[in-house]
Amino acid sequence: MPIGSSNIKPSEALLLLQNYEESRQGWFWSTDPSGNLTYISEFIAEVLSGKATQLLGKPVGSLFLKPAESEAGSRTLPFILTKKLQFNSLEVQAADSAEECWLSISGRPYHDKSGNFLGFLGSGHDVTAQRRTTLDTSRLAMFDSLTGLPNRANMAKKLESTLAAYQLQKRACAVMLVDLDRFKQINDTLGHPAGDILLKQVAERLLKVVDQSGEVCRLGGDEFQIMLPDCDDRGTLGDLASKIISSLSQPYSVAGNRCIIGASIGVAISPFDGLCSDDIVKSADLALYEAKGNGRGRFRFYSQELQQSAEDRRLLEEDLRxxxxxxxxxxxxxxxxxxxxxxxxxxxxxxxxxxxxxxxxxxxxxxxxxxxxxxxxxxxxxxxxxxxxxxxxxxxxxxxxxxxxxxxxxxxxxxxxxxxxxxxxxxxxxxxxxxxxxxxxxxxxxxxxxxxxxxxxxxxxxxxxxxxxxxxxxxxxxxxxxxxxxxxxxxxxxxxxxxxxxxxxxxxxxxxxxxxxxxxxxxxxxxxxxxxxxxxxxxxxxxxxxxxxxxxxxxxxxxLDGGHWTIEPTGPAHHRNERLSMYRKVRLIHENHAYSIVIRNLSVTGALVEGLFNVPIGTKFVIDFGEGQLALATVYRSSGNQQGIKFETRLVSDGNGALCTSRRVSPYLIAEAGLEVPNLPAGYVPTTKIDRDSLSLPAFSTVADWTATRVKPK
Incomplete structure (x- = not known):
């Protein structure tokens, strides 16, 4: 066997190879024409949970695990052996080693003087340490080193791919941004190491509350993000946000100290509040800003007026000074x-x-x-x-x-x-x-x-x-x-x-x-x-x-004249669902007509509306609150131009003291009805714009199942 110098005797060459094997820097193997082992270095045989004599005669492929889908190179090993091809530095995982072990193997087919295939001759070395270093580096690039959660880059990639797929499939996806309240005070009073311990506990609580319904990541600092695929029910999202706030607000034990923080949450839902990752995160961030600006320790859904609300708060801050x-x-x-x-x-x-x-x-x-x-x-x-x-x-x-x-x-x-x-x-x-x-x-x-x-x-x-x-x-x-x-x-x-x-x-x-x-x-x-x-x-x-x-x-x-003030208790006999007084213009849709009416007060179960005269009790119609919010309602009281109505499905809190519908009609469905939807790309927006007042929603059993037809506006 040529070694590099014709002066080296075969016995000396064999001794050099034995010394190389004993140094454990590398090892050798060979097979017969059927791919069964005829030689393998003793020390690597021990790594593979056996002795060389026990492994001889076994197929060389049986020593390695079936490669994962991500290991593209490893998938070619059976093909290489079958086709009798030369290969170099192929990484494979040992099948029976006590600990995870990765090996880099090389091999070439050899033949006799007549060209008959005799098997493979090969070598290999252990690359477990290098692979772990590579994986650790890769993990650091995609995972937060403190909490182990996916990091900003990881979540941005997943969110973008998810939203792109869901856009084609016309599915919804919600995003929550979670910001910790009063975390800075903990860092300032107890120090950054205590803050790090606290962040780990926060991550654990988030994972427990969210469980299988979504994916949690840490954006950095005291900010976290949650992606919730196929979730657009604002009742469900509000309940989850409330549970998260309640969980994160419970006391923590950090380095022998009892600590209290809180959390504020902004929620946005695609495709209603944006289609791409940047847009939906921006919407959730505006909602978070609103939640923190209205008292902290609460959640807020995104709505279109939040941009103006943020500007108003900035101006109020200047005046407050x-x-x-x-x-x-x-x-x-x-x-x-x-x-x-x-x-x-x-x-x-x-x-x-x-x-x-x-x-x-x-x-x-x-x-x-x-x-x-x-x-x-x-x-x-x-x-x-x-x-x-x-x-x-x-x-x-x-x-x-x-x-x-x-x-x-x-x-x-x-x-x-x-x-x-x-x-x-x-x-x-x-x-x-x-x-x-x-x-x-x-x-x-x-x-x-x-x-x-x-x-x-x-x-x-x-x-x-x-x-x-x-x-x-x-x-x-x-x-x-x-x-x-x-x-x-x-x-x-x-x-x-x-x-x-x-x-x-x-x-x-x-x-x-x-x-x-x-x-x-x-x-x-x-x-x-x-x-x-x-x-x-x-x-x-x-x-x-x-x-x-x-x-x-x-x-x-x-x-207090005279130093005493006695007050007799007065008020309603019983508590009823809180009603929000307002003057809000909405559209009412009945059969083939759309009307403009005014809501004077609103609760989770019903409302007082005015604008139509002598509406019979029991009349059913749809209230269009805008932004895809449709609520089926029935008249239970009628007097002149005012009607008391009861919703078929209760409204839910928007997290900021107001109410909203639990579900919204999909923008895709609205677009199919012939209405322009700002969030959707050109392919979903009709070329012929139709005025909203020309839309009719005939009587239906569920708000989501409706068919749009053109009607004469009233």
């Missing part, structure tokens, strides 16, 4: 009433913004803007000073309660703000009550306990607000020096309905508070049946419309 200096901020006061005596014992200060041009702006809108713009400290300091200045002038000794944000509570300067407000006003400290949400416990550290001690040392009262809304833990009630627990209105809503467990939960909270020597206040009581239940459960104080809405300081002083 000057609101205090311009004298536009006000405080209104809602009575907190003793449930047994009906005597007002305190007031909660509620911030109001009377914009010079836009009028009154809801705190639900401007408070999140203030938080994002780092204005909450300035607004909070103003509110405490103003509330103390007002309260010291009130007749009698009623208390005033002021809401305190977690960021205020975490600031070392907060006690000096309390000192300054009490000193400047002359208000007795025990008349000031600070309402803290459970968010102040997002990172239970020594600083948290120190702040509680500093505040109680000043003899102000402390109330735990919104108890039971996601962060509840009995552990901190043992140490935090609260004087009152405020029961969130979510426990009150529906508490009087048959089968509700809310009453039992309220009773448990009251018993807990009494055992700890704390008062209880039930928030948001609006109806007499709710009030009756609350009093039976021994809740000590009530706050809500059943007694009074928030009033101005002037009205408060007038009613």
């Amino acid at each position: 000057d609101a205090i200096a311009n004298g536009e901020m006000e405080l209104a006061y809602q009575p907190v009433v003793n449930a047994k005596t009906n005597i007002v014992e305190g007031f909660e200060a509620l911030m109001r913004w009377n914009h010079s041009e836009r009028g009154m702006i809801s705190p639900a809108l401007f408070i999140p803007i203030a938080e994002d713009a780092n204005l909450i400290w300035e607004l909070g300091e103003w509110a405490i000073h103003q509330a103390c200045a007002d309260a010291v002038k009130w007749p009698g000794k009623v208390r005033v309660a002021v809401n305190v944000s977690p960021s205020q509570f975490a600031n070392d300067l907060f006690p000096t703000v309390i000192d300054a407000a009490l000193s400047a006003s002359g208000l007795a400290a025990e008349r000031l009550e600070l309402e803290l949400t459970e968010g102040v416990f997002m990172a239970e550290t020594n600083e948290t306990n120190a702040m509680f001690n500093a505040l109680k040392g000043r003899k102000v009262r402390l109330a735990l607000d919104d108890f039971g809304t996601g962060y509840s833990s009995l552990s901190y009630l043992k140490t935090a020096p609260f004087d009152k627990i405020k029961i969130d209105q979510n426990f009150v809503r529906g508490a009087t309905e048959p089968g509700s467990r809310n009453g039992a939960i309220i009773a448990a909270i009251v018993a807990l508070a009494e055992a700890l020597g704390m008062e209880t206040t039930a928030e948001g009581i609006e109806t007499l049946d709710e009030f009756e239940l609350i009093t039976k459960l021994n809740v000590s104080h009530v706050q809500g419309f059943v007694y009074s809405k928030a009033v101005s300081n002037e009205t408060l002083v007038e009613n």
